[in-house]
Amino acid sequence: MDNNLNWDKFEKEIANNHYYYARSCIRQNFFPGAEEIFINILRNNLKKDIYDDPKHTTCTGIGYHSSIIPLETTMTVIARQFSLMNEAGYQNFVCSCVTSFGLYLEVLSTWHHFPETLEKTKKYLKEATGRTFELPKNLVHASDIIYKFRNELASMIKYKLINFKTQEPLNVVEHVGCHYAKIFPESGIGGAEYPRVLSGIIETWGGRVIDYPERRHCCGFGFRQYLVKSNRGYSYSHSLKKLESMKPYKVDLIITNCPGCNYFLDRWQYVAAVNENKLFGRDNKAIPVLTFEELTAILLGYNPWKVGLQMHQIPVEPLLDKLGISYSKEEKYFKTKAPKIPTILNY
Amino acid sequence: MSFDYLKKNDRVIYYDNNDRALYYYLKRVEPSISLCIACGACTATCSAGNFSSLDFHKIMLSIRRGEKVYIAKEITQCVMCGKCMLVCPKNVNTRGIILQIISFLQSYKI
Amino acid sequence: MNTDVLIIGGGIAGLEAASIINKLGHKIILIEKEKQLGGHVALWDKLFPDFKKADYVIEQIQANIDNNITIYLSTQVVTITKLNKTFICKLNNSNTIESKTILITTGYDIFDARLKEEYGYGIFPNVITSVELETLFKNNKPILTSHGRTPDRVGFIHCVGSRDRKINNIYCSKVCCVTAVKQAIELKQKLPFVEAYCFYMDLRMYGLNFEEIYNESQEKYGVTFIRGRLSETSETHDGKLIIKVEDTLLGRPLRMTMDLLILMVGMIRSEGTKFLISELNLDTNSSNFINPTDEHLLPNNTNVKGVFVAGTATSPKSISDTIADARSAAFFIHQYLLNN
Numbered sequence: 054m055d056n057n058l059n060w061d062k063f064e065k066e067i068a069n070n071h072y073y074y075a076r077s078c079i080r081q082n083f084f085p086g087a088e089e090i091f092i093n094i095l096r097n098n099l100k101k102d103i104y105d106d107p108k109h110t111t112c113t114g115i116g117y118h119s120s121i122i123p124l125e126t127t128m129t130v131i132a133r134q135f136s137l138m139n140e141a142g143y144q145n146f147v148c149s150c151v152t153s154f155g156l157y158l159e160v161l162s163t164w165h166h167f168p169e170t171l172e173k174t175k176k177y178l179k180e181a182t183g184r185t186f187e188l189p190k191n192l193v194h195a196s197d198i199i200y201k202f203r204n205e206l207a208s209m210i211k212y213k214l215i216n217f218k219t220q221e222p223l224n225v226v227e228h229v230g231c232h233y234a235k236i237f238p239e240s241g242i243g244g245a246e247y248p249r250v251l252s253g254i255i256e257t258w259g260g261r262v263i264d265y266p267e268r269r270h271c272c273g274f275g276f277r278q279y280l281v282k283s284n285r286g287y288s289y290s291h292s293l294k295k296l297e298s299m300k301p302y303k304v305d306l307i308i309t310n311c312p313g314c315n316y317f318l319d320r321w322q323y324v325a326a327v328n329e330n331k332l333f334g335r336d337n338k339a340i341p342v343l344t345f346e347e348l349t350a351i352l353l354g355y356n357p358w359k360v361g362l363q364m365h366q367i368p369v370e371p372l373l374d375k376l377g378i379s380y381s382k383e384e385k386y387f388k389t390k391a392p393k394i395p396t397i398l399n400y
Numbered sequence: 401m402s403f404d405y406l407k408k409n410d411r412v413i414y415y416d417n418n419d420r421a422l423y424y425y426l427k428r429v430e431p432s433i434s435l436c437i438a439c440g441a442c443t444a445t446c447s448a449g450n451f452s453s454l455d456f457h458k459i460m461l462s463i464r465r466g467e468k469v470y471i472a473k474e475i476t477q478c479v480m481c482g483k484c485m486l487v488c489p490k491n492v493n494t495r496g497i498i499l500q501i502i503s504f505l506q507s508y509k510i
Numbered sequence: 511m512n513t514d515v516l517i518i519g520g521g522i523a524g525l526e527a528a529s530i531i532n533k534l535g536h537k538i539i540l541i542e543k544e545k546q547l548g549g550h551v552a553l554w555d556k557l558f559p560d561f562k563k564a565d566y567v568i569e570q571i572q573a574n575i576d577n578n579i580t581i582y583l584s585t586q587v588v589t590i591t592k593l594n595k596t597f598i599c600k601l602n603n604s605n606t607i608e609s610k611t612i613l614i615t616t617g618y619d620i621f622d623a624r625l626k627e628e629y630g631y632g633i634f635p636n637v638i639t640s641v642e643l644e645t646l647f648k649n650n651k652p653i654l655t656s657h658g659r660t661p662d663r664v665g666f667i668h669c670v671g672s673r674d675r676k677i678n679n680i681y682c683s684k685v686c687c688v689t690a691v692k693q694a695i696e697l698k699q700k701l702p703f704v705e706a707y708c709f710y711m712d713l714r715m716y717g718l719n720f721e722e723i724y725n726e727s728q729e730k731y732g733v734t735f736i737r738g739r740l741s742e743t744s745e746t747h748d749g750k751l752i753i754k755v756e757d758t759l760l761g762r763p764l765r766m767t768m769d770l771l772i773l774m775v776g777m778i779r780s781e782g783t784k785f786l787i788s789e790l791n792l793d794t795n796s797s798n799f800i801n802p803t804d805e806h807l808l809p810n811n812t813n814v815k816g817v818f819v820a821g822t823a824t825s826p827k828s829i830s831d832t833i834a835d836a837r838s839a840a841f842f843i844h845q846y847l848l849n850n
């Protein structure tokens with residue numbers, strides 16, 4: 054299905070070890086378990102060295118894409134990130150967020166084609182913080198690392214992406230963030246038309262990738278669109294278009310690598326269910342939306358509630374039941390008060 | 401709870417769902433309609449087009465796509481001057497087609 | 511072996527040039543890399559604009575080939591060296607030919623539609639090329655979707671592999687538009703109830719009787735022409751295709767279900783031409799085909815004295831163009847041989 058004539062021979066360079074991790078603003082706030090579990094997977098399961106720096110900041114992607122932070126500021130902040138990476142003794146940069154990834158690539162490309170901007174950035178950083186920086190040798194997104202080690206992880210996972218009662222592969226929709234490959238196709242595994250990064254992982258772990266007509270349609274996140282409430286309907290309409298297109302395929306699970314896409318596909322299903330009584334998944338239920346780190350974690354056997362799956366607005370219990378993962382209903386909200394779940398999603 | 405998000409309406413032409421009955425009717429009563437290539441000469445010379453939104457080549461295309469609502473809204477602005485027929489390079493009977501459209505829409509109360 | 515002219519390529523250009531140069535009294539050796547002569551024309555069923563059989567054209571051209579022309583099949587050139595005014599050509603059948611002139615008629619290759627992955631060729635089984643459709647016509651096979659049913663709706667996509675900077679082919683392949691009209695008519699003749707659509711950017715109906723068959727396709731056969739370039743093809747869950755196209759004349763996006771999609775693939779420089787360009791150090795034009803010395807007055811000369819070219823090795827051409835070009839090359843070669 055995903056046969057890419059030219060991309061088969063193209064290997065994206067992904068470093069093997071010693072990563073410097075740059076966290077995501079959104080993912081940390083909405084699905085905080087995801088990043089912690091990624092670090093745990095890399096350290097405990099894959100035995101890699103990954104550095105979690107408390108001194109690093111946002112990449113200013115949200116501000117830059119909403120035109121409230123000028124490009125020079127963004128470049129200087131990014132330069133500081135690289136400087137912190139050098140200070141910690143690392144050369145391989147790993148971004149958690151796809152927008153960050155796109156922004157870092159954009160800035161690196163600008164510095165490459167317009168060397169005067171690099172000189173200016175060096176000057177600004179020196180004046181603002183007294184720091185100097187070197188460019189990273191390797192810059193990848195966190196999902197690239199999971200893709201790289203998908204075969205090793207395949208031998209470690211306790212559950213495959215199959216319905217453990219019927220042994221049928223699960224129908225999985227993969228949604229790759231726009232900034233991953235659409236801007237710089239050669240920096241994404243598999244190019245821009247059929248990015249391989251998530252579909253490769255799903256297929257290696259036994260799932261069935263669903264190719265539906267609106268597969269490459271943007272989820273509608275796009276910063277400018279949703280930041281103002283009066284525009285949010287526009288973003289909502291985009292995600293709805295995707296979800297309606299997925300409906301005939303009886304989807305069990307959506308996987309994303311971008312925190313914004315994950316948040317939207319999750320939340321807009323909630324809005325569609327409550328406002329319009331619409332459900333898009335198999336057996337007339339909503340489709341659980343997981344980040345790739347969360348999926349890896351639950352397949353490896355981590356406790357779903359410690360991973361943070363209760364933070365998703367679409368209930369994940371049907372998926373856990375299909376996978377055969379046991380979970381405790383009482384532990385779901387630990388000691389906090391459980392939120393009120395609308396009847397349509399209370400199954 | 402209400403979220404007050406106004407869903408935007410799609411502007412896509414969903415060809416599969418459109419009803420092209422008007423097109424088949426016109427093909428029968430005015431076969432020259434098949435020759436139109438939407439070159440726009442008719443629209444360029446149209447008298448009504450100077451002061452209204454009447455765009456005859458868009459109407460010809462909409463007939464083929466089955467966009468009845470658009471046609472019904474716009475076609476009544478035609479003043480029947482016949483200039484479009486004089487300039488058409490394919491000899492399409494444009495004025496005749498307009499009369500047939502109006503008659504069809506009236507009899508089916510669209 | 512010695513000869514006056516070595517013709518590399520046994521398609522209609524090489525054959526037509528051979529028959530004329532021979533009649534003008536010169537010695538010819540013609541080599542062809544396949545097992546049979548006729549080039550791409552041998553694959554076609556009926557030709558535009560009058561729907562005559564392609565085999566008829568090849569028969570007529572071959573009938574003029576006299577017996578004294580030496581023809582080697584399954585033969586290719588391995589090396590060429592120029593020594594004063596002679597070309598020393600080593601062939602893969604261990605022969606070495608010393609020739610006064612070379613005529614390059616290595617033709618074209620067909621664009622590999624898998625490079626346009628968004629169109630779905632090689633990914634969805636109901637996307638085929640115009641060449642595959644022509645083969646179905648020629649062998650009188652039924653036109654069926656991958657489910658074995660007659661299609662209700664067929665779409666022809668123009669400009670696949672041509673006029674496209676993403677694949678580095680900025681030129682127009684000239685004949686695909688009129689071929690699409692021709693194939694749409696043939697399809698409607700075979701399957702009168704099928705809906706046929708052509709998705710074009712510009713319609714190039716440049717030649718004699720082309721506009722006439724375009725009119726006929728609309729008036730008599732009801733083919734619908736939609737101006738808009740296909741952006742992507744997707745598959746529905748029951749195996750049909752959904753295409754996303756902009757109806758540029760209406761200014762709105764259009765989505766349509768199709769049973770079968772035909773990609774009008776263009777011409778690209780052939781591997782044989784590529785080899786000869788590097789072996790002989792020939793100039794190329796912006797489309798990477800061989801550059802003739804002057805496109806109006808000297809369309810068959812190249813920058814290397816004694817090396818001539820005819821047919822689609824310089825640019826996409828129709829069959830009428832190619833035959834005329836081959837005859838013109840014969841004349842220039844004849845002149846050159848008389849003066850040297």
